[in-house]
Amino acid sequence: MNLTLKDVHFFKGNAFQSGTYSLNISDPSPSLFDFQGGIVSKFNNCFILPAFCDVHVHLREPGFSYKETILSGSIASARGGYTDICSMPNLKPVPDSVENIKVQQKIIDKDAVIRVHPYASITVNQEGKELSDFDALRDKCFAFSDDGRGVQSAELMEEAMEKAKALNKIIVAHCEDNSLLKAGYIHDGEYARLHGHKGICSESEWGPIKRDIELAKKTKCKYHVCHISCKESVELIRQAKKDGVDITCETAPHYLVFNDMDLKDEGRFKMNPPIRSEADRLALIEGIKDGTIDMIATDHAPHSAEEKSKGLKYSNMGVVGIETAFSVMYTYFVKTNIISLEKLIELMSINPRKRFGLPITDDICVFDLDAMYTVNPKDFLSKGKFTPFEGMKLFGVNKLTVCDGKIVYNSVF
Numbered sequence: 480m481n482l483t484l485k486d487v488h489f490f491k492g493n494a495f496q497s498g499t500y501s502l503n504i505s506d507p508s509p510s511l512f513d514f515q516g517g518i519v520s521k522f523n524n525c526f527i528l529p530a531f532c533d534v535h536v537h538l539r540e541p542g543f544s545y546k547e548t549i550l551s552g553s554i555a556s557a558r559g560g561y562t563d564i565c566s567m568p569n570l571k572p573v574p575d576s577v578e579n580i581k582v583q584q585k586i587i588d589k590d591a592v593i594r595v596h597p598y599a600s601i602t603v604n605q606e607g608k609e610l611s612d613f614d615a616l617r618d619k620c621f622a623f624s625d626d627g628r629g630v631q632s633a634e635l636m637e638e639a640m641e642k643a644k645a646l647n648k649i650i651v652a653h654c655e656d657n658s659l660l661k662a663g664y665i666h667d668g669e670y671a672r673l674h675g676h677k678g679i680c681s682e683s684e685w686g687p688i689k690r691d692i693e694l695a696k697k698t699k700c701k702y703h704v705c706h707i708s709c710k711e712s713v714e715l716i717r718q719a720k721k722d723g724v725d726i727t728c729e730t731a732p733h734y735l736v737f738n739d740m741d742l743k744d745e746g747r748f749k750m751n752p753p754i755r756s757e758a759d760r761l762a763l764i765e766g767i768k769d770g771t772i773d774m775i776a777t778d779h780a781p782h783s784a785e786e787k788s789k790g791l792k793y794s795n796m797g798v799v800g801i802e803t804a805f806s807v808m809y810t811y812f813v814k815t816n817i818i819s820l821e822k823l824i825e826l827m828s829i830n831p832r833k834r835f836g837l838p839i840t841d842d843i844c845v846f847d848l849d850a851m852y853t854v855n856p857k858d859f860l861s862k863g864k865f866t867p868f869e870g871m872k873l874f875g876v877n878k879l880t881v882c883d884g885k886i887v888y889n890s891v892f
Contacts, residue, residue: 781863
């Protein structure tokens with residue numbers, strides 16, 4: 480069915496145009512729509528955006544479905560405007576073999592309402608001792624990552640990069656030096672010192688990045704860095720790009736909005752890597768503006784209420800963010816003229832797909848950018864309810880997400 484949306488703004492080429500927009504919907508339920516002659520008026524003055532892509536999501540299934548499922552996580556993602564998400568491998572069983580990754584793929588095929596692309600692990604059981612079967616997994620996985628754990632051995636990481644290069648796959652690295660953690664659980668900064676918390680130093684992140692840049696330069700492997708959080712990481716990656724290393728990186732909205740002095744002793748502020756200093760936050764913003772940081776990823780990491788209700792010290796690492804990411808970025812960076820809406824579309828839709836070889840589709844999400852709401856985790860469709868953005872007022876409400884011609888989320892009809 481062909482529907483025409485009146486008086487909307489839509490992204491065409493590299494810029495926005497205003498007018499009417501034709502939308503092809505396959506098998507819509509008539510009860511969903513209030514229209515005459517195929518013209519829908521409930522989207523007046525809304526913005527039709529290319530649907531988003533998140534390369535860093537924890538869907539928790541198989542193995543931890545009490546935290547999230549592929550069904551709940553994909554529904555939450557659709558609400559956030561996403562039609563492509565990439566599922567990290569810290570699962571049970573770990574997708575380190577064809578047999579194991581098929582367990583997850585079977586659930587994806589049955590339950591996902593949008594496209595879900597599974598990672599395979601770099602190492603067997605994510606233990607950092609021996610490589611997974613890259614050759615067998617090549618056509619079964621999105622990319623290779625041990626996210627949740629850093630590969631501690633330089634020799635093993637080099638071997639992984641060589642295999643990935645031969646197979647034309649990307650190594651996606653959670654960069655963390657375990658020897659520098661020292662039982663820390665928030666940033667080793669002013670808040671930790673004032674409140675007697677154990678801190679995680681920035682070198683635990685940028686040290687492995689520095690190591691891996693040299694390995695990527697040597698092997699010529701495609702290399703992507705997860706969730707960078709500190710100023711040193713930004714500068715290392717900026718220089719590596721100048722040196723011709725095939726490197727990209729992501730950061731998450733919470734690292735761009737908060738600094739460590741915004742923390743509260745609540746589990747909703749605990750994630751890995753941690754929210755860092757104001758200097759780090761400002762460096763990340765500069766990295767966004769100058770193109771050093773290629774994309775926004777949420778690191779959506781749901782946990783149960785019990786796991787997140789133990790304060791900063793004892794709560795599990797990880798927060799949710801897939802339902803609020805666009806609104807956060809729009810409110811804090813587009814409305815404040817730090818970046819343009821077109822730049823945000825690059826960060827959340829175009830760049831992730833281009834880097835990882837995913838098709839640029841006709842999928843859309845339709846946002847009312849003038850609508851304001853207060854973040855209430857009780858409204859989340861994700862099983863995870865713990866976010867540092869709780870109680871904040873944000874602009875940008877998603878009215879509709881369309882994936883492969885099917886309405887996968889709507890808040891209008």
